[in-house]
Amino acid sequence: MSSEAPATGAATRAPRRDLLSSALARTIGLLGAFLLAGLLGSIIILAYGENPLDVYRIVFEFSFNRPQDIASVLENATPLIFSGLAVAVAFKAGLFNIGVEGQYIVAMAAAAAAALGLSFLPGFLLVPAVLIAAMLGGMVWASVPAVLKVKTGAHEVVTTIMMNGIAISLVAWLILNPMRSTAGQMIDLRTDLLPKKSLIPTIAETLGIESIPGSVYFTWLFPLALVACFLVWVLLFRTRLGYEVRAVGSSSGSAEAGGISTGATQIKIFLISGALAGFVGLNHLLGDKGYLGSNYEILLGFNGITVAFLGRNHPAGIPLAAILIGMLSRGQDGIAVLTDLPTEILIILQGVLILSVVIAYELVSRRITRRRQQEVRAEEEPPSARPAEATA
Amino acid sequence: MPTQRTKWFAVLLVVVALFAAACGGGDPADEEEGSGGGGSESDIKVGIAFDIGGLGDQSFNDAAKRGLDAAIEEGIIAEENTDFLEPNASGSNRDDNVVNLADQGYELVLAIGFAFSPGIDKIAGDYPEQFFGVVDGFAKDVENVTNLGFREEQGSFLVGAAAALKSEAGTIGFLGGQRGTGLIEKFEAGYAAGAQAVNPDIEILVEYIGDSTAAFNDPTKGEALSNSMYDGGADVVYHASGASGAGLFKAAAEQQKWAIGVDSDQSLTASADQQQWILTSMLKRVDTAVHDTIQAVAEDNFTSGFQTFGLEEGGVDYAVNEFNDNDELLSSDIQAELDKYKEQIISGEIEVPTEPEG
Numbered sequence: 057m058s059s060e061a062p063a064t065g066a067a068t069r070a071p072r073r074d075l076l077s078s079a080l081a082r083t084i085g086l087l088g089a090f091l092l093a094g095l096l097g098s099i100i101i102l103a104y105g106e107n108p109l110d111v112y113r114i115v116f117e118f119s120f121n122r123p124q125d126i127a128s129v130l131e132n133a134t135p136l137i138f139s140g141l142a143v144a145v146a147f148k149a150g151l152f153n154i155g156v157e158g159q160y161i162v163a164m165a166a167a168a169a170a171a172l173g174l175s176f177l178p179g180f181l182l183v184p185a186v187l188i189a190a191m192l193g194g195m196v197w198a199s200v201p202a203v204l205k206v207k208t209g210a211h212e213v214v215t216t217i218m219m220n221g222i223a224i225s226l227v228a229w230l231i232l233n234p235m236r237s238t239a240g241q242m243i244d245l246r247t248d249l250l251p252k253k254s255l256i257p258t259i260a261e262t263l264g265i266e267s268i269p270g271s272v273y274f275t276w277l278f279p280l281a282l283v284a285c286f287l288v289w290v291l292l293f294r295t296r297l298g299y300e301v302r303a304v305g306s307s308s309g310s311a312e313a314g315g316i317s318t319g320a321t322q323i324k325i326f327l328i329s330g331a332l333a334g335f336v337g338l339n340h341l342l343g344d345k346g347y348l349g350s351n352y353e354i355l356l357g358f359n360g361i362t363v364a365f366l367g368r369n370h371p372a373g374i375p376l377a378a379i380l381i382g383m384l385s386r387g388q389d390g391i392a393v394l395t396d397l398p399t400e401i402l403i404i405l406q407g408v409l410i411l412s413v414v415i416a417y418e419l420v421s422r423r424i425t426r427r428r429q430q431e432v433r434a435e436e437e438p439p440s441a442r443p444a445e446a447t448a
Numbered sequence: 449m450p451t452q453r454t455k456w457f458a459v460l461l462v463v464v465a466l467f468a469a470a471c472g473g474g475d476p477a478d479e480e481e482g483s484g485g486g487g488s489e490s491d492i493k494v495g496i497a498f499d500i501g502g503l504g505d506q507s508f509n510d511a512a513k514r515g516l517d518a519a520i521e522e523g524i525i526a527e528e529n530t531d532f533l534e535p536n537a538s539g540s541n542r543d544d545n546v547v548n549l550a551d552q553g554y555e556l557v558l559a560i561g562f563a564f565s566p567g568i569d570k571i572a573g574d575y576p577e578q579f580f581g582v583v584d585g586f587a588k589d590v591e592n593v594t595n596l597g598f599r600e601e602q603g604s605f606l607v608g609a610a611a612a613l614k615s616e617a618g619t620i621g622f623l624g625g626q627r628g629t630g631l632i633e634k635f636e637a638g639y640a641a642g643a644q645a646v647n648p649d650i651e652i653l654v655e656y657i658g659d660s661t662a663a664f665n666d667p668t669k670g671e672a673l674s675n676s677m678y679d680g681g682a683d684v685v686y687h688a689s690g691a692s693g694a695g696l697f698k699a700a701a702e703q704q705k706w707a708i709g710v711d712s713d714q715s716l717t718a719s720a721d722q723q724q725w726i727l728t729s730m731l732k733r734v735d736t737a738v739h740d741t742i743q744a745v746a747e748d749n750f751t752s753g754f755q756t757f758g759l760e761e762g763g764v765d766y767a768v769n770e771f772n773d774n775d776e777l778l779s780s781d782i783q784a785e786l787d788k789y790k791e792q793i794i795s796g797e798i799e800v801p802t803e804p805e806g
Binding site for chain 1: 531533538539540542543544545547548549552563566570571573574575660661662
């Protein structure tokens with residue numbers, strides 16, 4: 057499908073122009089998708105008798121009006137970046153990790169256990185230990201479907217979904233029995249409070265920014281999430297494993313023929329996916345609550361699938377998609393507080409947006425493919441008209 | 449290709465046109481409502497953060513809404529200055545809802561449920577000019593937070609007296625949820641005291657479902673223990689066991705013996721065959737607590753710390769409704785007796801214990 061034709065003068069310039077114009081086409085397609093989603097959303101909002109522009113304005117104002125609103129959006133985005141990355145790296149190898157949900161739930165329990173069990177460590181050792189425990193928790197939970205996939209061929213979609221159910225029950229049991237706090241004697245089901253030195257402070261607290269109140273948990277995990285994006289990019293596009301992953305993802309048969317062990321690659325990348333999933337619940341656990349309670353935040357893993365999809369499984373697209381979803385969920389707060397609309401309206405909007413993005417990507421990539429085919433065909437014909445076009 | 453481009457353009461045009469149409473659609477007319485009401489309305493804004501279940505739970509959340517509605521009706525606050533938020537299914541955004549209401553400048557944010565307490569501890573300090581109230585709360589005692597508690601033992605005394613007055617066997621039962629926290633023991637102590645005030649020789653069977661919070665959600669065990677108390681001779685059983693109480697009502701209907709509900713008027717939500725066996729319920733009047741707290745803030749009279757709502761404050765009561773207000777269940781004789789006890793408790797003549805004897 058490559059358009060890189062014989063090494064004529066025109067062809068050396070063509071790829072860059074191609075890249076630019078296809079990026080442009082993708083941007084236009086994406087904008088169109090947003091417009092379409094906004095429009096369909098408007099119809100639904102109108103059906104409820106509210107003004108769609110008011111609703112969209114509320115979403116924007118609630119997301120960007122004040123520093124603390126932006127911080128809230130980024131707080132929402134933090135776990136989604138990790139879960140988006142976890143889904144995306146597996147997807148690059150052609151694996152569908154639906155189990156991020158269960159992996160992060162187990163990882164939260166592992167992190168809480170480490171924070172409580174290793175509380176004798178000084179803070180600068182305890183925090184890394186807790187992070188490693190979370191990664192290990194996610195990896196252990198991911199290893200089961202990974203091994204089952206490679207050894208028995210059991211499909212990872214089925215096994216990861218089942219592992220999610222087991223994770224929820226396991227952690228419920230842990231909170232009810234061995235990890236249950238004796239201090240919270242009432243109906244307040246939780247672990248002991250984690251030692252303060254194991255918690256991750258908010259950026260505002262560290263830098264002394266007073267305009268952001270302490271109840272906005274925009275923590276140092278956000279920059280860490282961006283670092284994770286960069287590392288995933290390096291892994292996928294600058295390492296041998298990344299190359300193998302992408303090869304297995306695009307065609308496991310030819311990867312195998314080319315000397316890559318499909319099974320080993322899939323297990324490795326699934327473990328990396330699980331390690332990334334380990335970070336998903338940490339903003340909730342170490343930034344916000346400071347203990348693991350029976351009503352921890354759920355669905356972050358499933359939302360990661362949305363984020364990975366909207367971000368095109370690319371480590372640069374994922375943070376943007378996560379911020380977008382973070383904005384929509386911040387917008388839900390605004391709609392709940394300021395209008396009589398059901399907040400589900402933004403969940404519908406999110407669904408509509410995903411559908412429109414699918415359509416837009418499809419239209420744009422068809423158009424790009426078609427144009428490339430035409431260009432290839434044109435190049436094969438007498439190249440008389442080329443120079444004029446190439447300078448354009 | 450021109451056709452392709454034209455198509456895109458057409459789509460874009462339609463989008464823009466529809467968008468414009470959408471903008472014209474909204475009407476400012478829906479702003480004008482609730483301008484009636486009393487003349488002396490305070491302009492404070494009151495927000496309520498519901499717990500799981502939200503509106504329509506026929507329990508705490510609905511009761512809180514009734515308290516808010518009463519305050520609006522009495523002209524204490526204006527309807528357009530109120531708002532309420534429901535949490536998601538897991539309740540993980542409880543704190544977010546409280547923050548959002550406080551952030552919008554609601555002078556009083558009421559959180560309906562003890563589970564809000566740890567969150568309020570963290571949030572209240574960020575909004576020192578605003579007030580927070582937590583129903584059944586155990587939040588820290590700071591200047592702008594009040595925990596709204598109830599004197600469950602007083603309400604339990606009344607239903608204990610009702611049980612003794614109704615009982616023909618001279619034996620009644622108590623089904624508790626979680627043992628050992630002192631919370632449910634308060635219900636037991638009041639119930640026993642009320643029954644003994646009527647009949648000092650009455651036998652009281654006591655069963656607890658368990659030692660963990662799971663005891664509040666185990667209808668199967670609730671049913672088994674209720675059956676064993678009915679089999680042991682009790683003909684009235686009162687429960688303080690949350691969702692496990694469903695088992696009591698099932699057993700009562702099967703054994704054709706009487707049961708007493710807790711927290712809200714449970715005969716209103718029971719099935720018809722159970723309804724005829726629910727003698728009454730011990731009411732925690734969340735609506736009263738909500739109403740009174742709103743009034744206090746409106747009158748610039750907020751009390752921080754821990755407030756308890758007993759019989760005197762109208763915070764607890766026994767339930768009378770269309771289903772039990774008859775001779776089959778809560779006869780007028782019994783009601784007259786109960787009202788006498790009520791007065792004696794309010795006047796201080798009777799002091800209800802909060803811990804069971806022995």
